[in-house]
Amino acid sequence: MGQDILYHLAMGTESHNLVEMFGDVKFVCMGGTPQRMENFAHYVMKEIDFNLPIGATLIDLSQYRYSMYKVGPVLSISHGMGISSIGILLHEIIKLMFHAKVKNPIFFRIGTSGGVGVKGGTVVISDTACDELLNNYYETPIVGNLVKRPAILDQSLVQELKALADPEDPYDVVTGGTMCANDFYEGQGRLDGAFCNYSEKDKMDYLKKLQNHGVKNIEMEVVPFAAMTHHAGIRAAVVCVTFLDRLKGDQVDISKEVMNEWQVRPQKLVAKYIKKLLKAL
Amino acid sequence: MGQDILYHLAMGTESHNLVEMFGDVKFVCMGGTPQRMENFAHYVMKEIDFNLPIGATLIDLSQYRYSMYKVGPVLSISHGMGISSIGILLHEIIKLMFHAKVKNPIFFRIGTSGGVGVKGGTVVISDTACDELLNNYYETPIVGNLVKRPAILDQSLVQELKALADPEDPYDVVTGGTMCANDFYEGQGRLDGAFCNYSEKDKMDYLKKLQNHGVKNIEMEVVPFAAMTHHAGIRAAVVCVTFLDRLKGDQVDISKEVMNEWQVRPQKLVAKYIKKLLKAL
Numbered sequence: 001m002g003q004d005i006l007y008h009l010a011m012g013t014e015s016h017n018l019v020e021m022f023g024d025v026k027f028v029c030m031g032g033t034p035q036r037m038e039n040f041a042h043y044v045m046k047e048i049d050f051n052l053p054i055g056a057t058l059i060d061l062s063q064y065r066y067s068m069y070k071v072g073p074v075l076s077i078s079h080g081m082g083i084s085s086i087g088i089l090l091h092e093i094i095k096l097m098f099h100a101k102v103k104n105p106i107f108f109r110i111g112t113s114g115g116v117g118v119k120g121g122t123v124v125i126s127d128t129a130c131d132e133l134l135n136n137y138y139e140t141p142i143v144g145n146l147v148k149r150p151a152i153l154d155q156s157l158v159q160e161l162k163a164l165a166d167p168e169d170p171y172d173v174v175t176g177g178t179m180c181a182n183d184f185y186e187g188q189g190r191l192d193g194a195f196c197n198y199s200e201k202d203k204m205d206y207l208k209k210l211q212n213h214g215v216k217n218i219e220m221e222v223v224p225f226a227a228m229t230h231h232a233g234i235r236a237a238v239v240c241v242t243f244l245d246r247l248k249g250d251q252v253d254i255s256k257e258v259m260n261e262w263q264v265r266p267q268k269l270v271a272k273y274i275k276k277l278l279k280a281l
Numbered sequence: 282m283g284q285d286i287l288y289h290l291a292m293g294t295e296s297h298n299l300v301e302m303f304g305d306v307k308f309v310c311m312g313g314t315p316q317r318m319e320n321f322a323h324y325v326m327k328e329i330d331f332n333l334p335i336g337a338t339l340i341d342l343s344q345y346r347y348s349m350y351k352v353g354p355v356l357s358i359s360h361g362m363g364i365s366s367i368g369i370l371l372h373e374i375i376k377l378m379f380h381a382k383v384k385n386p387i388f389f390r391i392g393t394s395g396g397v398g399v400k401g402g403t404v405v406i407s408d409t410a411c412d413e414l415l416n417n418y419y420e421t422p423i424v425g426n427l428v429k430r431p432a433i434l435d436q437s438l439v440q441e442l443k444a445l446a447d448p449e450d451p452y453d454v455v456t457g458g459t460m461c462a463n464d465f466y467e468g469q470g471r472l473d474g475a476f477c478n479y480s481e482k483d484k485m486d487y488l489k490k491l492q493n494h495g496v497k498n499i500e501m502e503v504v505p506f507a508a509m510t511h512h513a514g515i516r517a518a519v520v521c522v523t524f525l526d527r528l529k530g531d532q533v534d535i536s537k538e539v540m541n542e543w544q545v546r547p548q549k550l551v552a553k554y555i556k557k558l559l560k561a562l
Contacts, residue, residue: 004473007533008362008465033346065314065362081289081346082365084501088465094475132422141413142467143479143487184289184369186423192285194375195512198424206424220365231476252288 004099006092010064013099021061022100026073027274028093030086030225031110034060034067034078040110040267041069041076047271048072048278074274079109079221083182086221090228106157106277107229107236110266113178113219114188115242117211120254121171123265126178126238127158129222132187134179134213138227151180151226154235161237164272171265176216178238180223188218190250207246217242239266285380287373291345294380302342303381307354308555309374311367311506312391315341315348315359321391321548322350322357328552329353329559355555360390360502364463367502371509387438387558388517390506391547394459394498395469396523397491401535402452404546405498407459407519408439410507413468415460415494419508432461432507435516442518445553452546457497459519461504469499471531488527498523520547 003014011018029044031037041058044050050072052058062068062077066089069076077093079086086109097105115122129151130136137148158175165173185193189203210218222238229236241262243252254262284295292299310325312318322339325331331353333339343349343358347370350357358374360367367390378386396403410432411417418429439456446454466474470484491499503519510517522543524533535543 003532003534005532005534080361080363080366081369082361082363084363084463084465085361085366087463088362091464091466091475098475132425133427140463140468143470143483144413144490146414147467182365182368182421183372184365185372186428187421189424194372194379194509202424209425228475251284251286253284253286 004095006096008065008088009062009068009092009096011062011096018096018099019101022096022102024073025075025097025100025102025105027106027108028075028077028097029108029110029270030077030079030089032079032081032112036263037067037076037078038069041071041074043264043267044074044076044271044274045071047275048074073278082220083180083224087224087228090224094228094232094234105234107234108270109221109225109238110270111219111221111238111240112263113217113240113242114244114246115217116207116215116246118172118174118216118242118245120242120244121262121265122242123171123173123269124178124217124240124242125158125161125173125175126153126222126240127155127175128177128214129153129226130177130179130213130215131223132179132181138223149227149231151223152230153226153237157235157237161239161269161273164269164276173269174216177214178222178240179210179215179218181218181220184220188246192250218246239269241265285376287377289346289369290343290349290373290377292343292377299377299380300382303377304383305354306356306378306381306383306386308389309356309358309378309386310389310391310551311358311360311370313360313362313393317544318348318357318359319350322352322355324545324548325355325357325552325555326352328556329355354559363501364461364505368505368509371505375509375513375515386515388510388515389551390502390519391551392500392502392519392521393544394500394521394523396498396526397488397496398528399453399455399497399523399526401523401525402543402546403523404452404454404550405459405521405523406439406442406454406456407434407503407521408436408456409458409495410434410503411458411460411494411496412504413460413462419504430508430512432504433511434507434518438516438518442520442550442554445550445557454550455497458495459503459521460491460496460499462499462501465501469527473531499527520550522546
């Protein structure tokens with residue numbers, strides 16, 4: 001084909017010089033909200049000593065369906081919520097890396113989640129990914145046929161990240177399984193959605209089944225993230241903080257201040273990794 | 282339960298007086314991007330002659346995962362992209378309507394889509410909703426069991442909207458089936474995703490199969506929108522503009538100006554309906 005329009009990024013191969021703009025990228029970091037990813041961009045800028053000229057600041061390079069910030073070798077992009085939203089972004093970011101001739105970028109998802117048997121504020125590095133039915137693959141219809149792609153995460157990256165956890169930090173950093181739900185309420189067994197046709201016992205049985213399966217947290221993107229990066233041969237990791245222990249409740253009732261403090265925890269770990277790798281170059 | 286925190290809306294029954302804030306709402310309008318829904322709020326404000334005091338403007342009432350604007354009886358809210366993102370919003374908006382004691386609100390999705398055998402710029406009012414496998418239900422795992430909910434749209438609302446189309450408008454307003462995809466690329470048979478393991482013939486066969494089934498456009502939210510509103514007993518409609526005819530291509534290559542002009546078309550129809558109903562009160 002002629003030009004390639006990355007529609008949801010509001011960029012294209014004819015309208016933008018993608019090699020010049022993105023040729024130096026080594027790390028692609030994604031997370032749900034534009035605000036978190038803008039914060040991460042500023043945080044990583046300090047951590048890797050990346051300096052902007054006096055009077056300059058970062059701008060959102062995309063400003064359409066997603067927000068995108070660039071700090072030298074680091075891209076920081078919002079992915080919205082759920083499988084479809086991160087799936088579109090992955091298609092277009094993988095194409096962007098290809099057009100920009102980037103070799104071997106590492107992808108991170110820096111997320112928030114509900115814990116299963118771990119206390120709020122814990123950081124979970126996902127070592128496996130499963131859906132609500134405990135399948136370790138991403139099943140998606142392609143031209144009318146259901147296709148299964150294994151949702152596999154890079155185990156060496158999991159260990160490298162785990163090794164960087166600071167034992168002095170007043171919270172735990174653990175590895176474990178992550179369950180990816182299509183829905184925040186019924187799909188995660190919450191009792192406080194608009195609908196609920198099951199009992200508290202059904203919920204607890206389900207959560208304990210997940211726990212017995214090795215699931216430490218629940219979010220809404222890990223399966224397509226793991227499957228698509230694995231399919232593309234890209235090293236990738238998911239690091240989330242938990243906002244509550246689902247064995248103890250459903251509502252996210254922590255204050256905005258606590259939430260903001262906890263959200264930084266996965267960012268610290270990923271920034272530390274990036275810093276280490278950049279120093280080794 | 283005690284208080285109910287509508288987490289993704291950043292509101293709650295204790296922190297906000299939801300009856301006072303939202304008790305007068307009659308129409309809940311949703312669309313993908315914050316920008317479009319801010320524009321719609323300003324557009325509908327003019328159309329229904331809703332006046333703000335001099336020196337005042339609309340603000341985003343939510344400012345977290347979604348953007349929400351209120352213009353008297355009209356809420357205008359962004360839903361992001363895909364099934365999960367609109368699903369979370371629907372749970373929380375249905376709960377919000379309940380807490381605010383709103384009786385019989387009407388929900389609209391004002392969207393963008395790809396056409397199937399209709400030309401770019403056409404407005405499609407969805408009369409049926411199906412997934413990629415042509416199922417007319419929303420299948421979702423609930424505490425580990427797959428549950429099917431019929432995805433049914435209000436047929437009288439479809440006809441009322443269709444009757445408001447202006448024959449003088451330089452574009453068509455049609456009714457037809459809408460297919461809801463989990464993915465923008467492979468799930469819709471596009472050849473320009475990061476991956477593509479099928480041929481142009483497979484794509485065309487699939488699109489023609491959809492067309493023979495009565496599908497006029499493809500988007501990514503209609504199935505949960507139809508299923509959840511139907512399940513809650515809420516009258517609801519989906520009105521989308523098409524950005525291209527998928528039988529003729531995959532890339533969205535219209536200019537920003539054309540896109541902005543086309544995006545207003547479904548807004549015009551929905552605003553006309555709202556205006557008419559408010560006058561009849």
